[in-house]
Amino acid sequence: MTLTPIKTPLLAKKMFPNYVWDIPTNEKSIYLTFDDGPTPEITTWVLNTLRAFNAKATFFCIGDNVKKYPDVFQAILKAGHHIGNHTQNHINGWNTRSKDYLKNIEECNSEFSNFKYNIPNSKLETNNPPIVNLFRPPYGHITPKQGKKLIANGYKIIMWDVLSFDWDKNVSNETCLKNVISKTQKGSIIVFHDSIKASKNMQYVLPKVLEYFSKKEYAFKAIA
Helix, strand or coil, X not given: CCCCCCECCHHHHHHCCCCECECCCCCCEEEEEEECCCCXXXXXXXXXXXXXXXXXXEEEECHHHHHHCHHHHHHHHHCCCEEEECCCCCCCHHHCCHHHHHHHHHHHHHHHCCCCCCCCCCCCCCCCCCCCCEECCHHHCCCHHHHHHHHHCCCEEECCCEECCCCCCCCCHHHHHHXXXXXXXXXXXXXXXXXXXXXXXXXXXXXXXXXXXXXXXCEECXXX
């Protein structure tokens, strides 16, 4: 049993105001995010599903997975989605010395630098490596010292407004769907995972979430 809430409490957001928990807006916009990829087949399925709804998203990638599956990572870039840093090895900031944690993050960014951002109409010049300033801590575990240093280095620390719990084997796919639909509002940042562990729930929920909010005339945007 987890004590982590589906909807991030306002108190938590106020305690850590330098982190991004949602995107305040009056527009019908929501922000889908996917952690832990790229993963063969699963990430590809996500990209195809997003394309069917003309949806953009943000993928917080593990550097080691980028190294293992470069073609899948390149497909994310070519589809016009944004990417974020999720550390090189999915490490827990609470259990890691700050020096080692920051080094692991930079290792992940080094993996990104091996690629080209060949996206039509991109603000970045063709063939430039992607500029990544978005970071999401694995498990949401990051110390104040680590967070302060990353922000000083130009990173935006992206947390979340809504957790789908797609990775939790004790959460049914219907509950996972309800988690997202019942808690999402304008400007919500929603967490999914393009991983094997989460695939059963995520692949059930994502098309339904896209369909539900599309009918309500919401736009699905990437985090800038």
